Amino acid sequence: MDILEDILQKEAKKSEKYKTTDVEKNVELELDLGNLLALDTNDLNLQELKSHKEKYLLNLARDNTQLLLNKLWDLPSERREDIVVAKLPAGTLRLPREKPCPKPKPLTKWQEYALEKGIKKKKKTNAVWDDIVQKWIPRFGYKKAELERQKDWVLEVPGNADPMEDQFAKKAEKKKEKVSKNEFQRLRNIAKAKKIKVPKEGLPSVANPSSDLLNTAAKVARVSTASLGKFQPKLPKEKTLKENVIAPKRVKRDHSKISSIDEKSSHLKIIDSILGKKPKLDIEKAVNRQVFQEQHE
Amino acid sequence: MPSLQRVQKPTTRKGKKILLAKEPKVFEDVKKKLFLTGRKASEVLRNCSKDLYKLSKPHAVILSRKNDILPFENIVPVENLCRNNDASLFFFSTTNKKRPNSLTIGRLFDGRLLDMVEFCINDYKSFDQFTASIPAETKPCLVFSGELWEQSQELAKVKSLLVDVFRGEVIDAVRLQGLEHVIMFTATNDNILMRSYQIQLKKSSTKLPRVELENLGPHIDMVLKRTKFASEDLMKRACRTPQEAKSKPKKNVSKDALGTTHGRIHMGKQKVGTIQTRKMKGLKKTAAEKRVARKSKKAN
Numbered sequence: 001m002d003i004l005e006d007i008l009q010k011e012a013k014k015s016e017k018y019k020t021t022d023v024e025k026n027v028e029l030e031l032d033l034g035n036l037l038a039l040d041t042n043d044l045n046l047q048e049l050k051s052h053k054e055k056y057l058l059n060l061a062r063d064n065t066q067l068l069l070n071k072l073w074d075l076p077s078e079r080r081e082d083i084v085v086a087k088l089p090a091g092t093l094r095l096p097r098e099k100p101c102p103k104p105k106p107l108t109k110w111q112e113y114a115l116e117k118g119i120k121k122k123k124k125t126n127a128v129w130d131d132i133v134q135k136w137i138p139r140f141g142y143k144k145a146e147l148e149r150q151k152d153w154v155l156e157v158p159g160n161a162d163p164m165e166d167q168f169a170k171k172a173e174k175k176k177e178k179v180s181k182n183e184f185q186r187l188r189n190i191a192k193a194k195k196i197k198v199p200k201e202g203l204p205s206v207a208n209p210s211s212d213l214l215n216t217a218a219k220v221a222r223v224s225t226a227s228l229g230k231f232q233p234k235l236p237k238e239k240t241l242k243e244n245v246i247a248p249k250r251v252k253r254d255h256s257k258i259s260s261i262d263e264k265s266s267h268l269k270i271i272d273s274i275l276g277k278k279p280k281l282d283i284e285k286a287v288n289r290q291v292f293q294e295q296h297e
Numbered sequence: 298m299p300s301l302q303r304v305q306k307p308t309t310r311k312g313k314k315i316l317l318a319k320e321p322k323v324f325e326d327v328k329k330k331l332f333l334t335g336r337k338a339s340e341v342l343r344n345c346s347k348d349l350y351k352l353s354k355p356h357a358v359i360l361s362r363k364n365d366i367l368p369f370e371n372i373v374p375v376e377n378l379c380r381n382n383d384a385s386l387f388f389f390s391t392t393n394k395k396r397p398n399s400l401t402i403g404r405l406f407d408g409r410l411l412d413m414v415e416f417c418i419n420d421y422k423s424f425d426q427f428t429a430s431i432p433a434e435t436k437p438c439l440v441f442s443g444e445l446w447e448q449s450q451e452l453a454k455v456k457s458l459l460v461d462v463f464r465g466e467v468i469d470a471v472r473l474q475g476l477e478h479v480i481m482f483t484a485t486n487d488n489i490l491m492r493s494y495q496i497q498l499k500k501s502s503t504k505l506p507r508v509e510l511e512n513l514g515p516h517i518d519m520v521l522k523r524t525k526f527a528s529e530d531l532m533k534r535a536c537r538t539p540q541e542a543k544s545k546p547k548k549n550v551s552k553d554a555l556g557t558t559h560g561r562i563h564m565g566k567q568k569v570g571t572i573q574t575r576k577m578k579g580l581k582k583t584a585a586e587k588r589v590a591r592k593s594k595k596a597n
Contacts, residue, residue: 017502018499018500018501018502018507019499019501019507020501020502020507021501021503021505021506021507021508035439035460035464035467036436036437036438036439036471036476037438037439037440037441037460038438038439038440038441039440039441039446039447039456040440040441040442040443041443041444041446041447042442042444043444044442044443044483044485046485049483049485053490054512057481057483057490057492058492058494058510058512060442060481060483061440061442061479061481061492061494061510062508062509062510064440064442064481065438065440065479065494065496065508065510066507066508068438068440069438069473069476069496069498069505069506069508070505072471072473072476073473073504073505073506077473078470080470083472084472084473085470085471085472085473086470086471086472086473087469087470088468088469088470088471090544091467093457093460094536095457095460095461095464095536096404096406096411096461096532096535096536097325097406097535097536097537097538098325098328098385098404098405098406099320099321099322099325099385099406099407100321100406100407100534100535100537101321101323101537101538101539102320102321102322102323102539105299105300105302187304190302190303190304193302194302
C-alpha cells in the first residue's frame with residue numbers, strides 16, 4: 001500500500017512540475033489537418049480584447065495551437081530518410097487552382113496515322129560509322145555539319161542526271177525544302193489543335209490587316225497565274241517586282257543543241273574574263289595626277 | 298519532352314523548359330506572389346510588403362516602381378504584370394487621403410481576376426520589432442478565431458483567400474518538430490487582427506508537448522474595406538480538380554469498428570459435381586461403365 005501511495009505521489013509531483021496540455025473550449029475547433037488549419041468559433045472575450053489585447057490574443061493563440069498540435073501528434077507516423085514524419089490527411093478546404101486543368105493535347109496528323117497503322121517509333125543511335133572517312137558521323141547535334149562535309153567530300157553524279165549540275169547545291173536545296181515543309185506541317189498541326197481555320201491556298205484572312213500583310217497578299221495574288229504574273233495589268237502607282245522575288249524561274253538548259261566548239265569557246269571566254277583582267281584605268285585621275293606633278297616640279 | 302503549341306519556337310533548351318514549367322499541371326506548385334505599389338507608397342506599406350515578401354521567399358517578386366493603377370477600376374494592368382511574372386497572387390499597396398495604407402490582396406485564375414479584397418492597415422509591427430526568428434520557408438499553422446469567420450458570408454470568402462495566401466506548399470507529411478510558425482487571424486466586428494508567433498514545444502507530463510508562443514511578427518491590425526468576389530460558376534470552375542488528382546477509393550475493402558480490414562473477393566462458379574471428396578472404391582466406375590459413358594458422350 002505504501003509503495004503504491006509513493007508511486008502515486010511521485011506521479012502527482014511530476015504532473016505538477018509540467019504545465020498541462022489540455023484545453024477546455026465551449027465549442028470544439030474545426031480542424032483541417034491537411035492544411036494545418038484550425039477554426040475557433042467560440043465567442044471572443046471583447047472586454048479583455050479591449051483592455052489587454054496582446055496578452056489575450058497570445059493566450060487565445062496558444063490554446064488553439066495546443067489543440068491543433070494535440071490532434072497532429074495523434075496522426076500515424078512513418079520514417080522518411082532518417083526523419084520521423086507524421087502523415088497528413090488530404091485537406092478538406094477546397095481552394096481554387098491558379099491555372100485550369102490540363103487538357104489532353106489533340107494528336108497531330110502523323111500521330112493519328114501512326115496509331116492507325118500501328119507504327120512505333122524506333123530509337124536510332126546518334127553516331128553512324130563511315131568506312132571511307134573511318135569516323136563516327138553524328139546524325140544530329142554537335143559537329144554534325146563539319147563531319148558530314150568530311151564524309152561527303154565527293155558526291156557521285158547519279159546515272160541519268162546532268163553532269164553540269166551542282167550536286168552539293170542540290171543537296172542543300174533539298175534540305176531547305178525539307179525544313180520548310182516540316183515547319184509548314186508543324187504550323188498546320190498547331191492550327192488544327194487550336195481549331196483555327198487556315199485556307200488551303202492563299203493567305204488566311206485577318207480582321208484588321210496591316211499594310212505589310214496587304215502588300216504580301218497583293219504580291220502573292222499577282223504571281224499566282226500560269227505565267228507567274230508576267231502579263232498581269234499593273235496599277236498606275238504599283239511597283240513592279242524583281243523577276244525572281246516570289247517564284248524564281250527554273251531555267252532548263254537544252255544541252256543537245258550546243259556544239260562542242262561553241263561550248264569550248266564560251267568556257268575559254270569565261271576564263272579569259274576572270275584571269276585576263278586588266279586594271280581599269282581612270283583617265284581623269286591619271287591626267288589630274290600628272291598635272292599636279294608637273295605643277296610642283 | 299511534351300510539346301509546346303507556339304508559333305514561335307523557343308530557341309534554347311533552357312527557354313523551352315521555362316515555358317513548359319508555366320503550362321498547367323495536374324498537381325500545382327506553390328502560388329507565386331507579386332508585390333506592387335500604386336500611385337503613392339507609405340512607410341507602413343513598404344515594411345509590410347517587405348515582411349510578407351520575406352515570408353514567401355522564393356515564391357515572390359517585389360516590383361519597386363510605382364504604377365498608375367487603380368485595381369478596383371481597371372484590373373487589366375495588374376493581370377498583365379502577374380502574367381509576365383507568372384504570379385497568381387498579388388499584393389497592391391497604395392495610400393491616399395481617402396484610403397490611408399490600403400493593401401489589396403487578390404488572386405487570379407487562368408490569368409484573370411478571381412477574388413480581390415482591400416484592407417486598410419491601422420497598426421503594423423514588423424519582424425524587426427521582435428526578437429524571435431524562424432527558418433525560411435517554414436509552413437505555418439493557421440488559426441482563425443471568432444465566430445464571424447463562419448457566420449459572415451463575406452468573411453468566409455476572405456478566409457479562403459487568406460488561407461490560399463499563407464498556406465505555402467501543399468504537403469502530405471510534416472516533421473512534427475518542424476512546426477515552428479503559427480499565424481492567427483481574429484475577426485471582430487470592426488477589424489481583423491493578424492498575429493504571428495513562433496511555436497516552442499516544452500516538455501509535459503503526457504507524450505503531447507506543451508505549446509508556448511513567442512511574438513514573432515508581423516502583427517497587423519486591419520479593417521476590411523472593399524471586396525470583389527468571383528461569381529459562383531467561375532469559382533466552381535476554378536476549384537475543379539482534374540481526374541488524375543482525384544484519389545479513387547479502393548472498392549470492396551472496408552474497415553469495421555474494431556479496426557480489422559475486411560475485403561471482398563469474387564470467385565467464379567464452383568464445379569460442385571467434380572469436387573474431390575473421399576474415395577469410395579465400391580462406387581468407382583468399372584471399365585465397362587466408362588466405355589458406355591464415353592460412347593454416350595460421343596453420340597451427344
